[in-house]
Amino acid sequence: xxxxxxxxxxxxxxxxxxxxxxxxxxxxxxxxxxxxxxxxxxxxxxxxxxxxxxxxxxxxxxxxxxxxxxxxxxxxxxxxxxxxxxxxxxxxxxxxxxxxxxxxxxxxxxxxxxxxxxxxxxxxxxxxxxxxxxxxxxxxxxxxxxxxxxxxxxxxxxxxxxxxxxxxxxxxxxxxxxxxxxxxxxxxxxxxxxxxxxxxxxxxxxxxxxxxxxxxxxxxxxxxxxxxxxxxxxxxxxxxxxxxxxxxxxxxxxxxxxxxxxxxxxxxxxxxxxxxxxxxxxxxxxxxxxxx
Ligand code: COA
Ligand code: MG
Numbered sequence: 001x002x003x004x005x006x007x008x009x010x011x012x013x014x015x016x017x018x019x020x021x022x023x024x025x026x027x028x029x030x031x032x033x034x035x036x037x038x039x040x041x042x043x044x045x046x047x048x049x050x051x052x053x054x055x056x057x058x059x060x061x062x063x064x065x066x067x068x069x070x071x072x073x074x075x076x077x078x079x080x081x082x083x084x085x086x087x088x089x090x091x092x093x094x095x096x097x098x099x100x101x102x103x104x105x106x107x108x109x110x111x112x113x114x115x116x117x118x119x120x121x122x123x124x125x126x127x128x129x130x131x132x133x134x135x136x137x138x139x140x141x142x143x144x145x146x147x148x149x150x151x152x153x154x155x156x157x158x159x160x161x162x163x164x165x166x167x168x169x170x171x172x173x174x175x176x177x178x179x180x181x182x183x184x185x186x187x188x189x190x191x192x193x194x195x196x197x198x199x200x201x202x203x204x205x206x207x208x209x210x211x212x213x214x215x216x217x218x219x220x221x222x223x224x225x226x227x228x229x230x231x232x233x234x235x236x237x238x239x240x241x242x243x244x245x246x247x248x249x250x251x252x253x254x255x256x257x258x259x260x261x262x263x264x265x266x267x268x269x270x271x272x273x274x275x276x277x278x279x280x281x282x283x284x285x286x287x288x289x290x291x292x
Contacts (some may be wrong), residue, residue, distance in 0.1 A: 001025050001061065001149070002223040002290070003232045004196060004237035008033040009042035009064075016051045018060070018086070021229040022236060025061035030077050031092050032156075039073065043080035050084025061087045061126060068093035069102060082110035087122065088148050093156065094125035095141030104144040121150035123255025124196075127187060129156035130179035137187035151196040151225060152184040171208050185220050197221040203228035213238040222286060241287045249280035 007014045007024035009030045018026045028049065035041045046064060053059055064086045069071035070093065078089070091103050100123055107121050123146040127133050140147060147219075154177045166177045173181065181198075188195035197216035200209050209231060213224055214247040216236055224235050241249075256277050257264055264273045 001194070003226055003235040004063065004223060005060075005226045005229065005232055006033065006065075006199065009046040010034050010038045012045055012049065015045075015053075017229060019053060019056070021060075022233045022238070023060050023226065023229075023232045024074045024223070025063050025087075027063045027065050027090055027225065028086075030081075031065050031074075031116055039067075039076075043077060046083040047081050050081065050086055052195070058243055063088040063090050065092060067091035068132060069099055074103075075106065078106055078110050082107070082116075082121070083114045085114070085116055085121075088119060088124050090125060091125040092153070093129045093133065094127050094136070095109040095130070095132045097139035097141070099136075100125055100140065100143040100147060106144050107146070119145060122146050124148045124151065126151050126153045128152040128154075128161040128183055131157075133157075134180060134183060138185045138190065140191040140193075143191070147191060147193055149194040149196050149222075150188040150191065152180055152198050154180065154198055156199070179211070182219075189220070194222040195220060197224040199225045199227050200231070201227060203231060206230075208236050210238065240290060241283050245283060246287050249283040252276060253284065 003023045004025040004027050005018055005021055006027045006029055007018040009028050012278050015026070016030065028046045030039065030042050030046060035252065050062055053062065062080050064077070066077035066089055069091070075144060089103065089107060093141060095097070103123055107123070108118065110122060111118055116160045123144060125135055125140070127140075140150060147210045154166050154173065157177065157180060161176060163174070165174065167173055197212070200212050201209065213235055216224055223239050226232055252267065252272060255267060255272070256262070261266055264271060266272070
């Protein structure tokens, strides 16, 4: 998954546009982009959308963002949308692996009730939306076989901290958010799942958006969430392994295969050892998955 486009759960028009956006996944939102009074209607609209688009021959992954476990709304969200068989549930304000386990139990019951195969609905938590979530980042490993990836949030964290801003004048994040971003990478890697970068809300600033995508790819994120269809194409382009990177990775793998006893090998004046091989194998695996 390179691109994950947020679509408000109460907007059939945007849901339709989302299908045509080229995004690898749609995040059908029942949480912050839906007003409190509109929640019941958003659940119905989202379920109808799941039912009508699930069977399309070529479609994005369909992820539903429910309301947080502490809101008292998540059960009603799941009751309404699980019969539509979403591919995954996004859990906002996740405070750690225990929350994922808790949600996994709720999902398992609904899968049984809706006659869905057990364990097929994945979970994608947003991990840094409050201070507790930061300290939970080391706890996702083995939380649930449903765990799909980790992503992070900077806007709600800023509200939790009572910060005046989360970005400096030049657009870069202030220290607390840089830490949250880095810990998400560590947490995801420790849990052996992908790390997905957070949204960039200033959707008319294409240059700054591309720079943020490149920085995320550089550091090890494998995709990014989007809030506007115009952000999808740059994400897909930037997070797809480039032909040059793929060729180099295959060369490295072939070199180690040809030298099974070697721990370290030289290539083009560069030292290669086990971490380089693992990186190359991961890149090739990711390219193969994207090609499917
Ligand atoms: N998904 C699908 N379609 C979208 C979209 C989205 N996230 N954002 C915009 N569009 C559509 C618009 O409906 C519009 O369609 P039209 O040309 O048929 O009228 C077109 O794309 C161009 O949109 P634009 O006029 O540039 O933006 P806007 O002012 O209509 O919408 C937002 C701006 C921010 C309200 C909108 O992008 C949005 O709803 N984003 C998602 C918000 C969200 O889910 N947030 C929660 C996570 S942070
Ligand atoms: Mg939010």
